[in-house]
Amino acid sequence: MKKGFQIHKHSWLKYLTLLTNSHNMFVPVNNNNIIEYEEYSPELNNLSYFAAKPVTPLKAFLLPIKENVVIEREIHNKNIILGVPACDLKALELLDEIYLDPDHTDTVYNFNRENTILIGSDCYEIQEHCHCVSYNINPWPEVNFDLSLSAINDDFIIFSNSEKGEKLVNEMILNFQLTEAGLDILKKLQEKRNSVKKMLEKKNTRLPDYQHTGALIKKSENDKWEEYSKNCVSCGACAVICPTCTCFLLVDRPDFEKVRQTDACQYLGFERIAAGEDPLKKKYMRFRNRYMCKYVWRPEKYKSIACTGCGRCIDTCIGNINKNEIFIQMASL
Amino acid sequence: MQGNHNIYKPIKATVDRVIKESPMIKSFVLIPEKEFFFKTGEFIELTINGYGEAPFTPSSSPLETKKIEVTVMKAGYVTEKIHALKRGDVVGIRGPYGRGYPLDKFYGKEVVILGGGCGFAPIRSLMYNLIAEKEKFKKVTLCYGAKTPDECIYKPFVDELKKIEKFEVLRSVDHADETWEEKEGVVTVLLDDINVNIAESVAVVCGPPVMMKFGTLKLLELGYPEEKIYLSMEKNMSCGLGKCGHCMMGKYYVCKDGPVFTYDEIKDQPDIWI
Ligand SMILES: Cc1cc2nc3c(=O)[nH]c(=O)nc-3n(C[C@H](O)[C@H](O)[C@H](O)COP(=O)(O)OP(=O)(O)OC[C@H]3O[C@@H](n4cnc5c(N)ncnc54)[C@H](O)[C@@H]3O)c2cc1C
Ligand code: SF4
Ligand code: SF4
Ligand code: FES
Numbered sequence: 001m002k003k004g005f006q007i008h009k010h011s012w013l014k015y016l017t018l019l020t021n022s023h024n025m026f027v028p029v030n031n032n033n034i035i036e037y038e039e040y041s042p043e044l045n046n047l048s049y050f051a052a053k054p055v056t057p058l059k060a061f062l063l064p065i066k067e068n069v070v071i072e073r074e075i076h077n078k079n080i081i082l083g084v085p086a087c088d089l090k091a092l093e094l095l096d097e098i099y100l101d102p103d104h105t106d107t108v109y110n111f112n113r114e115n116t117i118l119i120g121s122d123c124y125e126i127q128e129h130c131h132c133v134s135y136n137i138n139p140w141p142e143v144n145f146d147l148s149l150s151a152i153n154d155d156f157i158i159f160s161n162s163e164k165g166e167k168l169v170n171e172m173i174l175n176f177q178l179t180e181a182g183l184d185i186l187k188k189l190q191e192k193r194n195s196v197k198k199m200l201e202k203k204n205t206r207l208p209d210y211q212h213t214g215a216l217i218k219k220s221e222n223d224k225w226e227e228y229s230k231n232c233v234s235c236g237a238c239a240v241i242c243p244t245c246t247c248f249l250l251v252d253r254p255d256f257e258k259v260r261q262t263d264a265c266q267y268l269g270f271e272r273i274a275a276g277e278d279p280l281k282k283k284y285m286r287f288r289n290r291y292m293c294k295y296v297w298r299p300e301k302y303k304s305i306a307c308t309g310c311g312r313c314i315d316t317c318i319g320n321i322n323k324n325e326i327f328i329q330m331a332s333l
Numbered sequence: 334m335q336g337n338h339n340i341y342k343p344i345k346a347t348v349d350r351v352i353k354e355s356p357m358i359k360s361f362v363l364i365p366e367k368e369f370f371f372k373t374g375e376f377i378e379l380t381i382n383g384y385g386e387a388p389f390t391p392s393s394s395p396l397e398t399k400k401i402e403v404t405v406m407k408a409g410y411v412t413e414k415i416h417a418l419k420r421g422d423v424v425g426i427r428g429p430y431g432r433g434y435p436l437d438k439f440y441g442k443e444v445v446i447l448g449g450g451c452g453f454a455p456i457r458s459l460m461y462n463l464i465a466e467k468e469k470f471k472k473v474t475l476c477y478g479a480k481t482p483d484e485c486i487y488k489p490f491v492d493e494l495k496k497i498e499k500f501e502v503l504r505s506v507d508h509a510d511e512t513w514e515e516k517e518g519v520v521t522v523l524l525d526d527i528n529v530n531i532a533e534s535v536a537v538v539c540g541p542p543v544m545m546k547f548g549t550l551k552l553l554e555l556g557y558p559e560e561k562i563y564l565s566m567e568k569n570m571s572c573g574l575g576k577c578g579h580c581m582m583g584k585y586y587v588c589k590d591g592p593v594f595t596y597d598e599i600k601d602q603p604d605i606w607i
Contacts, residue, residue, distance in 0.1 A: 069339070069341045070339060070341055070342045098575070098576055099576065101574075101575060101576075103575070103589070104340045104574040104575065104576070104589075105340070106340060106341075106576065107337060107338070107339055107340070108339075108341075246576075246578070247577055247578030247579070248571070248572070248576070248577045248578075249571050249577065249579070250341065250386060250571050250572060250577070252380060252381070252382070252383055252384055252385050252386060253383055254382065254383040255382070255383075256342070256343050256345070256380060256382055256383075256425045258341045258342075258386075260341070263571075263577070263578075263579075265578065265581075270569070270579060271568065271569045271579060271580075271581075272569055273542075273567055273568060273569050273607075274408035274409050274412070275408070275541060275542065277542055277607045278607070279603070279604035279607040292583075292603075293578075293581065296584075297581065297583055297584040298584075300584040301584045301585075
C-alpha cells in the first residue's frame with residue numbers, strides 16, 4: 001500500500017469547513033437510508049462517507065442534465081466532490097475517453113473536470129444491488145481520484161493520487177496534526193477493505209463472468225428481448241442514472257448557443273431519421289440497444305468498461321427489471 | 334482541433350444564393366465568415382439560429398473554400414426552416430466532420446457511382462474532385478435515379494458532365510413522362526447497361542436507404558468485392574463528433590468513423606439499411 005496520512009475525524013471536519021472558504025463542496029448525506037450529495041455545511045449531522053453509494057452518479061457534476069456549451073465559462077471556486085465511490089471513479093474512464101477524445105475535445109467537460117477535486121472514499125456498507133467486484137472493481141478508490149478517504153474507528157486515512165491531492169495534503173499538514181499512517185493501521189485497513197470485498201463477492205456469486213456477458217447478450221433472440229423488456233416503460237431512468245451512459249442532444253438557443261442536454265436511447269425517436277425510418281422503433285429494440293451498447297459495442301470500441309456494477313439501473317427501474325437476473329437467465333439457457 | 338476551440342460553436346455563414354433544384358430540393362450557396370475547408374464526403378452541421386441543426390454533406394467543390402453549397406431536401410422540422418431561407422439570411426455551420434471518400438484509393442480505377450434523389454449532393458462534390466484530377470482515373474460512370482423527371486436535380490451540371498471526356502452519365506426515373514428520353518425504372522437497372530471492368534473498378538453508392546440496400550446487393554451480384562463498395566450512410570445525428578450517441582450503428586459512430594464506409598466494414602453491424 002502506498003504512503004497514507006492519518007488525521008483525527010474532528011480535525012478532518014475542521015479542515016472541511018476551512019475548505020468551504022475557497023471551494024464549493026458536495027458531501028454525501030444519509031436521509032432515511034437514502035444517500036445523496038448535498039452542499040457541505042458544518043451543521044450537517046448526517047454525513048455519510050462510507051455507505052455506498054449516492055443516488056446521483058458522479059457524471060452529474062461533470063455533464064449536468066442541461067449545460068450551455070457555447071457561452072464562455074466563468075472562473076468560479078473549484079468544486080470538491082467528497083465521498084465518490086470506486087464504481088463512479090472507474091466510470092470516469094469511459095467519460096474521459098469520449099469527452100476528452102483528442103480529435104474533438106469537449107472543452108466544457110474538460111473545464112468541469114479540471115475544476116473538480118475528487119475525494120473518493122471506501123465502501124464499508126454495501127447496498128442491495130452493488131456488484132462492482134463482478135466487473136473487477138474493488139470497493140475502494142484505486143483510480144481517478146485526487147484524494148481518498150478511509151477510516152479505522154475515529155481515525156481517517158488519506159491517500160493522495162494527484163497533484164491536486166498533494167496540494168490538499170500539504171495544506172492539511174500546515175494546519176492540522178497529520179501523521180504518516182503506520183503499518184499497523186494500514187494492515188487493519190486492508191483487512192477491513194477485504195472483508196467488504198468478500199461480502200460483495202458472496203452476494204454476487206450467481207452472476208456470469210462479465211467478460212462473457214457480451215456474448216450472451218449478442219446471441220439472445222428477439223422474442224427473449226420482448227420478454228425481458230415486458231415491464232419496461234421506456235422512462236429512460238436506467239440510462240439517466242447510469243454513471244457511464246452519456247448520450248445527449250444539442251438543443252439550440254438564440255445567438256447560436258447550444259445546450260447539451262441528457263438524452264437516452266430508451267426514448268422513442270432517438271435514432272429516427274428524417275424519412276421516418278427508425279432502427280429502434282419498438283420498445284424491445286431500445287431496451288436491447290442499451291445492453292448491446294454497454295456489453296458489446298463499447299467494449300469493441302473503447303478501452304474502458306461501460307458498466308461498473310453500481311446497480312443504480314436496478315435500484316431505479318420502475319418496472320423492477322434487474323439486469324443481473326436477465327444475465328443469470330441468459331446464462332442458464 | 335485541439336486546445337480551446339469550442340467544438341459546439343458554429344461559425345456564421347451568409348446565404349448568397351438559393352437555387353430551386355426540384356419541388357422538394359433546394360441548394361443554398363453560403364459564404365462562411367472565414368474560409369472553410371472540407372474533403373469530399375465529409376459533412377457539416379447547419380444551424381438555424383435558435384431553432385435546430387441538421388447534418389448535410391456539401392455539394393460544392395472542396396477546392397472552393399470561400400463558398401460552400403448545400404443541397405437540402407425538405408424532410409421535416411429543420412429542413413423546412415432551411416427551405417424558407419433567403420439571400421442575406423445568416424446561418425451557423427460547424428465542421429467539417431467525419432471521414433469522406435478516400436480518393437487515393439480510387440486512383441487508376443474506373444469509378445462507378447450510383448446515386449438516388451438527394452444522394453446526388455455528396456456525389457456532385459465528389460465529381461468536382463474527380464473532374465479536377467481526371468487524368469488519375471480511367472473512367473467515371475454516374476448512374477443517377479429519381480422518382481420523376483421533375484425530381485432530377487442538377488440539370489445544368491449533368492449537361493456539363495456529359496461533355497467531359499471519360500465521364501459518362503446514365504439516368505433513370507421510376508415514372509417517366511413524355512419528355513423523358515432516358516431510362517425508366519429503379520436506378521439499379523442502369524447497372525445493367527454499364528460497360529465496366531469490375532476488377533479495375535470501385536463503386537460509390539449514395540441515396541435513400543432502400544436504394545443503398547438494393548444498389549449494394551446488385552453491385553455484389555455483379556461481382557464487386559465488399560471492400561470496393563463505398564457507402565455514404567445516413568443516421569440520426571446531433572453532435573457530429575462521436576459523443577452524443579445518436580448515430581450509433583453497432584460499434585461505429587457514423588458521424589466520426591463514417592459517414593463513408595466500405596460495405597465490408599459495416600456488413601456485420603445492425604440496421605445498416607435503416
Ligand atoms: C452525414 C449526413 C449527411 C446528410 N446530407 C444531406 C444532404 O446533403 N442533403 C439532404 O437533404 N439531407 C442530408 N442528410 C439528411 C438530413 O440531415 C436530414 O434530412 C435532416 O436531418 C432532417 O431534419 P429535419 O429536422 O428536417 O427532419 P425531422 O424528421 O423533423 O427530424 C429529423 C430528426 O431530428 C429529430 N428532431 C426533429 N425535431 C426535433 C426537435 N425539435 N428536437 C430534437 N430532435 C428533433 C427527429 O427525432 C429526427 O430524428 C444527411 C444526413 C447525414 C447523417
Ligand atoms: S428504468 Fe426500467 S422501465 Fe425505465 S427505461 Fe430503463 S428498463 Fe425501462
Ligand atoms: S449499467 Fe447499471 S450497474 Fe452498470 S454502471 Fe450503469 S447503472 Fe451501474
Ligand atoms: S452524431 Fe453524435 S455521436 Fe455521432
